Amino acid sequence: MDDFSPRSLIRNVCMEGLVEALERVGYREGENLFGAPYDFRYAPAAPGLASPAFSGFSSSLRHLMERASQRNGNKPVVLVTHSLGGLFDTVFLDQTPLRWRRRYVKHLVMLCLGVGGSPLNMWPLASKALAANPTSLQAGVLTYGNRSFASMFSLLPSPRVYGRTPLVITRDRNYSAEDMAEYLTAAGFSEDEVARYRTRALPVTLNLRAPLVPMTAMNGIGVPTVDKLVFWDGNFSGKPQLVNGDGDGQINLETVLALQRLVGADPDQPYFKSILIPNTTHKGMISDESALKRVVSEILGASS
Template identity: 25%
Template sequence: MGSSRSTRHLAAVAIVLCSLQDLVTAGGRSPVIIIPGLAGSVLEEKVNQANPRPWYWFCQGKHDWQVLWFSLQAASRPPCLLDEMQIRFDGATGRYHNQTGVEIRPYDWGGLTGVAALDPDAPAYSGTYLELINGLKDEGYQERKDLFGAPFDFRLNAEGLQQVGFFKNLTELVEGAVAGNPGTKATLIAHSMGALATTFWLARKGDQWIDAHIAAFISVSAPWQGSPTALKGSISGDNFDISVIPHDLLRPLQSTAPSGPWLFPAADLWGDKVLVETRGGDKYRAADAVKMLHDLNLTQQAELYGRSHAATYPLPKLRVPMYCLHGSNVSTDYAFQYDVDHFSAAPPPAPANRTTGDGDGTVDIRSLMACKEFGPQVKIFDFPNASHLGILQQKDAVKGIIDLIQTGNTRRHLYRRFWQSLQQIKNSLLQPWQQVLASRRAGSKLS
C-alpha cells in the first residue's frame, strides 16, 4: 500500500515537472523582428509604361527596380512619385492594384536596409529604427541571423496586405527565425501602424502557433483607437509640420491610400466630440467619417472605410505578453477648423485653427493608452516629451526596448538552467521506481 502511494506521489511530481517544461522557453537569445510604421518602410518600384504620363515629360516611362520611397531622386519629381504610388481599388473584384505598368514592393525583405532609415542612401539623416538596430547589434545581434526587418507596403490596409502576401511572408519569417535559433521564440517590435498590422495578423493566428513562436510583442507609438491627424491627411494634406513642404503636397496619396481610413479615430473613443468643422457650420464626428469623405468626393476612401477601419476596431484579444511604449506631453492635434463654407471636390486650404491636447504629436494620449484593453498581460511605458517618431531615437526609449528584450533573454537563460536542474532531480527520483514498475509489469505478464 505504502509503495503504491509513493509511486503515485512520484508520478505526480513527474507530471508537475513535465508541465513546468511547457512554461519554459529553453533556448538562447530571442530573435527580433522589426515592423515599421506608416511611411517607415522603404519601397522600390519597377516601371514599364508604353505611354508614360505624357503630361509629365520628366517622368521615367521604363526602369528596372529602384528605390521609390524614400529617395532624393524620386522626391525630385513629386508629380511622378505621387502618381506612381497611388492605389486603385476594384469594388467588383475586391482587389487592390497599382497604376498600370507600375510594380511596387518592400525593399530588402528580412534584412535591415528596408526598415533602418527612410532613405537607404542617407541613413544618418533619415534614420527611423537605426538607433535600435545599432543598439541590438552592440548586444551581439546579427542581421538575418537573429535580427530581421519586415517592411511592408504602407499604402495598403490589412485586406490589401493580405492580398499581397505580407502576412504569409511574416509568418514564414518568424517561423524561419525560430527554427534558425533553436529553443527560442521571436520578439516582435512594431511602430505605429505597424502595430495595427501586427495585431491584425496575431489575432488570426491560433493560440498554439503563438505559444510556440512568439515571446513578446513590443509596440511603439501605436494608434490603438486611431488618430484625428489621419483625417487632416485626407481632407487637406499633412506635411507633418515640415514648413518647407507644402501642406497639400502629399494629399493625392493621402486621400486615396486604403491605409488612411484604417487610422481614422474610433467612434467608441471619441464619441460626440466634433473633430472637423467648417466655417459654414458643418460638423463631423468620428462616426461621420464616411459622410465627410463623400462631401470631399473621396469616393475610394469612403468605399474602403468599413473594410479598413474594422480590421482592428474594436481591438481583438491577444494572448501574448505585450509591452506598449509611447510618448506624451507633446502638443497633439485632435480637432480642425477649416475656413470654407462646405467641403467639395476642391481640396480646402490648411486648417485655419486647431484644437490640441496631450499626446505624442501625432496620436492622442487616450488612443495610445488604449493598449490596456488587451488585458492584464500588458505593461505600458510612458516617455514624457517623446514624439511619435522621435521616440525611436530617444536614448531612454531605445534602452528600454533593449532592456525588455535582454530581460526576456536572461529570464529564458535562467529558466533553462532551472529546468536542467529539475530534469536531473526528476531522473534521479524516478529511475529506481521506473525499474520497479518495469519489473512488476514483466511479472504480471508472466503470470
C-alpha cells in the same frame, strides 16, 4: 528568408537607430535580428475581403518568424513594431491560430500606437485642393498619396474610441468619428471610396482585439498632438486651426488609454504593460538616445 532581406531593409524603414542600439547589446542582423518591412500604402482588410498585399506580408512574416526560431534553438521570438507596424502585427496575430502564437511569439513590444486612429489623419484626407496647388512639392506628394493610400482609412479615428466627440469643427456642423462617412463625402470622396472605408477599413478598427501574447506598449507623451481640427468657414482645402491635446505629436493619449482598456480588460491576455515616456515624439521613440535606452531595456527584458 528570401521575402525579407535583413541587411538592406531593416535599416531603410527609419529603424536604423533602433537597429544600431540593439547591435550594441549583442544582436546581429541575419542571426537573431530580422526586418519585416511592409508597404505602408496598403492596409489589412475586413475579414472575408481580399487584401493581397497584407496576405503576402502575413505569409512572409509567419515564415520569417518560424525560420528565426529554428535558427535560435527553437525559441519563440520577440516582435517589435513601430507606428503602423503595430496595426499590421496586431491584425496578423489575430489571424493566426492561438496555438501558433503561443509557440512562436515570446513577447510583442509595440511602440507608438494605440487603438482607434488619430484626428490628425483627417487633415490630409480633406486637402484635395491643396494637392492641386501645393505650397511645396512635399505637401503635394503627401496629400496625393495620403488620399489614395488604403492605410489612411485604417488610421482614421474609430467610433469605438471617439464616439460622438467632435473632431472636425465648422461653422455649420461638426464631424465626429461616427460621422466619418459624411466627413469623407464633404471632403470630396466618391460614393465608391466612402463605401470602401465602410466595408474594408472600419470593420478592422471596430474589431481590434488583444493579441493574447505577452505585450508591452510604449508611447510618448508630453508633446502637443492634434485632438481637433477647426475649418470654421467649411473650406477643407485650407489650413485648419489645430486644437492640441497630449501625445507624441502623432498618436494622441486617448488612443493609448483605449489600448490599455482593450488589452487590460481581456481575461485571456497573459501579460500587459503600458509605458508612457515623457517628452518623447513619435520619431524620437526610435531615434532619441534616452528613449532608445528604455526601448532596448524592455526588449532585453522580454527576451530574457
